[in-house]
Amino acid sequence: MNDDNSRALYDRALSVMPGGVNSAVRAAIEPYPFFVQKGDRGHVIDADGNRYIDWVMGLGPLLLGHNLPESxxxxxxxxxxxxxxxxxxxxxxxxxxxxxxxxxxxxxxxxxxxxxxxxxxxxxxxxxxxxxxxxxxxxxxxxxxxxxxxxxxxxxxxxxxxxxxxxxxxxxxxxxxxxxxxxxxxxxxxxxxxxxxxxxxxxxxxxxxxxxxxxxxxxxxxxxxxxxxxxxxxxxxxxxxxxxxxxxxxxxxxxxxxxxxxxxxxxxxxxxxxxxxxxxxxxxxxxxxxxxxxxxxxxxxxxxxxxxxxxxxxxANNVYDHVNTLGDQLRAGLTDIVAEQAPEYTVAGTDSMFKVIFTRDGEAPSNAADVKNAETDRWRRVFWGQMKAQEVFLSQNQFECQFVSYGHTEADVEETLEAYKHAL
CATH class of the missing domain: 3.40.640.10 (Type I PLP-dependent aspartate aminotransferase-like (Major domain))
Incomplete structure (x- = not known):
């Protein structure tokens, strides 16, 4: 996967912006973030032409996805x-x-x-x-x-x-x-x-x-x-x-x-x-x-x-039925994968929000300390990169939520679940 343009853009950004970013969480991706050129439904395409299924959705605002309906x-x-x-x-x-x-x-x-x-x-x-x-x-x-x-x-x-x-x-x-x-x-x-x-x-x-x-x-x-x-x-x-x-x-x-x-x-x-x-x-x-x-x-x-x-x-268009149904499918599929491959982890979320939390005991967290005690470094330094290599864009660290949009499809869900199987 080529990232020459993103690397060059980040090099330029470091010269004119602190940390090369305008919001700290964007620099969590190591060794440098990829730069997005445009969005397409439930996907983003970066400056090097790489295409990713996007579960970040601008950190939440994009309920309808990247391609807005005509109206x-x-x-x-x-x-x-x-x-x-x-x-x-x-x-x-x-x-x-x-x-x-x-x-x-x-x-x-x-x-x-x-x-x-x-x-x-x-x-x-x-x-x-x-x-x-x-x-x-x-x-x-x-x-x-x-x-x-x-x-x-x-x-x-x-x-x-x-x-x-x-x-x-x-x-x-x-x-x-x-x-x-x-x-x-x-x-x-x-x-x-x-x-x-x-x-x-x-x-x-x-x-x-x-x-x-x-x-x-x-x-x-x-x-x-x-x-x-x-x-x-x-x-x-x-x-x-x-x-x-x-x-x-x-x-x-x-x-x-x-x-x-x-x-x-x-x-x-x-x-x-x-x-x-x-x-x-x-x-x-x-x-x-x-x-x-x-x-x-x-x-x-x-x-x-x-x-x-x-x-x-x-x-007017059953948007919540669509995104919540896909959210249910994601969480159900992830629950099965975690039970098979990483029973110490937990699947969290509701409606169109989801996350696999790298807990150590299989217990759903009840407060922030429980999440902080999860394997946050493994999530960011190992798992996130493995998902990116399979063209799935997840939130930049263990803590940020992930979101389903109206632009996502069942095919996006199935492809993402397959990527989790390989990465976990």
């Missing part, structure tokens, strides 16, 4: 042809807001922003502004973007920034607890309940392997936050409009959070984020309230068109 493409192109952006409201952002409010019961009002990170940053600020409190409870291994309030390591008693440049004083307002650990959450509220503004959690840990909640865990979070006057924030940047269909993961778990953050699919593959929830809370955002939030590109008309056309197409 979706036309809607995007129309908005782009009318002008890039205006600095004033447009009808299309109202249309998308109405669609989300209509389909996600917990969202009474919504504010569009430009990234998942911006959405979670705004959610934390809003929770603090609304409650008048400072502390945020998060799950260890949960990813809420590149923001100061959640770039933390450690536990409730020994928290520290996970990145240089984040002051310790910021981290001290964050309380990390293990996912699925009700006792740790209770202890946090016993000690700091009067100053906890919110618990922020992914419904499913989807950026640290894939870790499902224990039965009743989210109900417990709903109850304890209500009891203490704190907010419950669901970070659905990854799961939103993927798990649970148009109702999102919260509908799957029958939980009504106070705030929800969105990204990825809600923009149809274009840069986006959103923050939605109870009207009385969202209305605390400027200009109707005292919590400042603004952005030049927020509600960008091309992004709004891409998001609306994507979601409308998904609603």
């Amino acid at each position: 979706v493409q036309a809607g995007i192109q129309q908005k782009a042809s009318e002008g890039p952006m205006y600095g004033t409201p447009t009808e299309i952002e109202v249309d998308l807001a109405e669609f989300v409010v209509r389909h996600v019961p917990s969202v009474e009002k919504i504010r569009f922003v430009n990234s998942g990170t911006e959405a979670t940053t705004s959610a934390v600020r809003l929770a603090r502004g609304y409650t008048g409190r400072n502390k945020i409870v998060v799950n260890q291994g949960g990813y809420h973007g590149a923001q100061e309030s959640t770039l933390v390591d450690g536990d409730a008693e020994n928290v520290a920034p996970s990145s240089a440049g984040v002051p310790q004083s910021f981290a001290e307002h964050t309380i990390p607890v293990p996912f699925n650990d009700e006792d740790a959450v209770r202890e946090a509220f016993e000690k700091h309940g009067d100053d906890i503004a919110a618990v922020m959690t992914e419904p499913i840990l989807a950026n640290y392997g894939i870790v499902d909640p224990d039965d009743g865990y989210h109900d417990f979070l709903r109850e304890i936050t209500d009891e203490h006057g704190s907010l419950l924030i669901f970070d659905e940047v990854i799961t939103g409009f993927r798990v649970g269909g148009l109702g999102c993961a919260q509908s799957e778990f029958d939980i009504t959070p106070d705030l929800t953050t969105f990204g990825k699919i809600i923009g149809g593959g274009f840069p986006v984020g959103a923050l939605g929830g109870r009207a009385e809370i969202i209305e605390q955002l400027a200009p109707s309230g005292p919590v400042f939030q603004a952005g030049t590109f927020s509600g960008h008309p091309v992004t709004m068109a891409a998001g609306l056309e994507t979601l409308q197409f998904a609603a």
Whole structure:
């Protein structure tokens, strides 16, 4: 497999970009990432003409795959042809807001922003502004973007920034607890309940392997936050409009959070984020309230068109039946392969998300520590390259999720399962 052009491009990139990339995870591929030239349905083609089945799907946004249906493409192109952006409201952002409010019961009002990170940053600020409190409870291994309030390591008693440049004083307002650990959450509220503004959690840990909640865990979070006057924030940047269909993961778990953050699919593959929830809370955002939030590109008309056309197409064309059926086929096939060839590993995922986690005991992980203790180096340094050699593109490390799109086929699934048989 020739990769001369990708190597040359990476050499050029190292001269002008830190690590040769614009997002750190892209450099996880060793010795250098391949550069994609274009997408084709459920595949990508790199700068050297190599073709791969793509299960990364832009790290989640591409629900429809790389070739957008004609109606979706036309809607995007129309908005782009009318002008890039205006600095004033447009009808299309109202249309998308109405669609989300209509389909996600917990969202009474919504504010569009430009990234998942911006959405979670705004959610934390809003929770603090609304409650008048400072502390945020998060799950260890949960990813809420590149923001100061959640770039933390450690536990409730020994928290520290996970990145240089984040002051310790910021981290001290964050309380990390293990996912699925009700006792740790209770202890946090016993000690700091009067100053906890919110618990922020992914419904499913989807950026640290894939870790499902224990039965009743989210109900417990709903109850304890209500009891203490704190907010419950669901970070659905990854799961939103993927798990649970148009109702999102919260509908799957029958939980009504106070705030929800969105990204990825809600923009149809274009840069986006959103923050939605109870009207009385969202209305605390400027200009109707005292919590400042603004952005030049927020509600960008091309992004709004891409998001609306994507979601409308998904609603009208059985997209979720297609991607979830293929997801079931992948997980079933992988479960059989793992049982035969690597019984210590586990298959994780739901709906159109999937992952083989290189656990050491055959037990599905219940928190981030379980995933961290898996054979992460083997996954990245040995297995990933073996899959790439068979023209299957998986996420860049053990932790990132993998996604099925409307552009994938049963043939893609069968070819991928054969590649797993050879690589495991």
